[in-house]
Amino acid sequence: MPIRTAVVNREVWGGNRTSAGAKAQGVLMSVFETCRRQALSVVDHLSQTLRWFGNRLLPRPALLPGR
Incomplete structure (x- = not known):
């Protein structure tokens, strides 16, 4: 989804x-867009992120290398 469409949806319908x-x-x-461009599962990434917030001993998920 182009960014502009997302902005319009957010302002008018969102x-x-x-x-x-x-x-x-x-x-x-x-x-969502970063996951799409990297061919990653949004659900998996968000699930790992939420688990990390609950248990900081888990490895921190990152979408960008070196972060």
Whole structure:
């Protein structure tokens, strides 16, 4: 999905009427697009990230090398 389409959907249909909601959706869309471009599973990445927040002894998931 092109970024512009995501912006239009967020503003017109997405229901984000606060800056916090818009920022959260922007971050999620960025993660979705990065996963798509790297041929990674969004569900797997988000699942690993949520598990890491619950147990910091797990390896921290990263979408970008060296981070």
